[in-house]
Amino acid sequence: MSGERGPAGEKADRLDKILSNMGIGTRAEVKRLIRAGDVTCGGAVVKDPETKFAPNQTVICVAGRTLRYQEHIYLMMNKPEGYVSATHDAVKRTVSELLPERCRVFEPFPVGRLDIDTTGLLLLTDDGELAHRLLSPKHHVEKEYEAELDRMPDENVVEAFAQGLRLEGFLCKPARLLLPGAPDTPKIPGDMSALSGDVSGIPTSPGDASALSGGIPAIPGGVPDVSGDVSALSGSTAPPFVVRVILTEGKFHQIKRMFARFDIRVLRLRRIRMHSLLLDPALAPGESRELSPAELTALSAAR
Numbered sequence: 001m002s003g004e005r006g007p008a009g010e011k012a013d014r015l016d017k018i019l020s021n022m023g024i025g026t027r028a029e030v031k032r033l034i035r036a037g038d039v040t041c042g043g044a045v046v047k048d049p050e051t052k053f054a055p056n057q058t059v060i061c062v063a064g065r066t067l068r069y070q071e072h073i074y075l076m077m078n079k080p081e082g083y084v085s086a087t088h089d090a091v092k093r094t095v096s097e098l099l100p101e102r103c104r105v106f107e108p109f110p111v112g113r114l115d116i117d118t119t120g121l122l123l124l125t126d127d128g129e130l131a132h133r134l135l136s137p138k139h140h141v142e143k144e145y146e147a148e149l150d151r152m153p154d155e156n157v158v159e160a161f162a163q164g165l166r167l168e169g170f171l172c173k174p175a176r177l178l179l180p181g182a183p184d185t186p187k188i189p190g191d192m193s194a195l196s197g198d199v200s201g202i203p204t205s206p207g208d209a210s211a212l213s214g215g216i217p218a219i220p221g222g223v224p225d226v227s228g229d230v231s232a233l234s235g236s237t238a239p240p241f242v243v244r245v246i247l248t249e250g251k252f253h254q255i256k257r258m259f260a261r262f263d264i265r266v267l268r269l270r271r272i273r274m275h276s277l278l279l280d281p282a283l284a285p286g287e288s289r290e291l292s293p294a295e296l297t298a299l300s301a302a303r
């Protein structure tokens with residue numbers, strides 16, 4: 001929610017904007033409510049929708065019900081194929097179009113981009129400060145992907161990823177390539193594994209057999225819509241070969257280009273983690289939900 005600063009430095013917004021951002025109704029609907037005298041601010045009826053208030057310092061009631069003010073929105077989406085990670089596009093469908101109107105009033109934007117054919121975890125927010133922190137290269141925030149490949153990479157590829165691959169135009173930061181059944185790989189800066197002792201920081205559930213296969217950790221509850229559990233594919237001799245890649249940056253088509261250096265084609269790519277935030281297996285492609293307070297607290301610790 002954007003807004004001006006009031007005399008005490010607090011953010012002030014138009015009453016109609018505050019109410020529509022809180023999901024009370026469209027701008028037109030809340031204007032009608034305000035003009036009808038159904039809205040009080042600090043106990044007094046306010047009939048001008050353009051009157052400005054600092055919503056986190058004003059008790060606002062609609063039809064006698066006190067509202068809880070929410071400054072920002074934080075959404076996790078399971079991005080489907082065929083949508084661009086943008087708020088507007090002249091030609092293609094955007095992830096913003098998948099959000100319910102109640103969320104769109106906040107004007108959230110995607111935190112980083114996934115390719116049109118990449119699926120999985122996409123964070124959307126209107127909190128520019130957090131978005132900057134998660135994307136800034138100096139914070140080394142990990143993004144973990146599951147990739148289906150046409151060929152299984154060997155240890156030379158693992159080593160080249162870990163060293164930092166040179167692509168046309170830039171030198172990649174060290175990345176981790178986790179092969180099924182492979183031993184643990186060395187840490188790279190900003191590594192989450194320090195938090196749990198796990199290879200990627202993702203806690204494994206006690207009964208999860210993939211935790212035993214080594215190398216690739218399990219996502220709690222499993223990640224939906226995959227072509228099978230990674231551990232089940234270890235030793236697989238036919239494509240697709242499923243691996244995981246952990247990056248701390250996000251250059252254009254980076255993973256596809258990194259594998260292309262070794263003549264390996266990425267058949268499908270899905271993001272499953274950003275920092276501490278795991279893709280919720282309950283979200284069907286195209287669905288989104290607000291982050292829980294615990295998820296937001298953990299994510300906000302990224303630095």
Ligand code: URA
Binds near residue numbers: 113114252254256
């Ligand atoms: N790397 C890619 O190649 N594509 C993505 O969408 C994300 C990382």
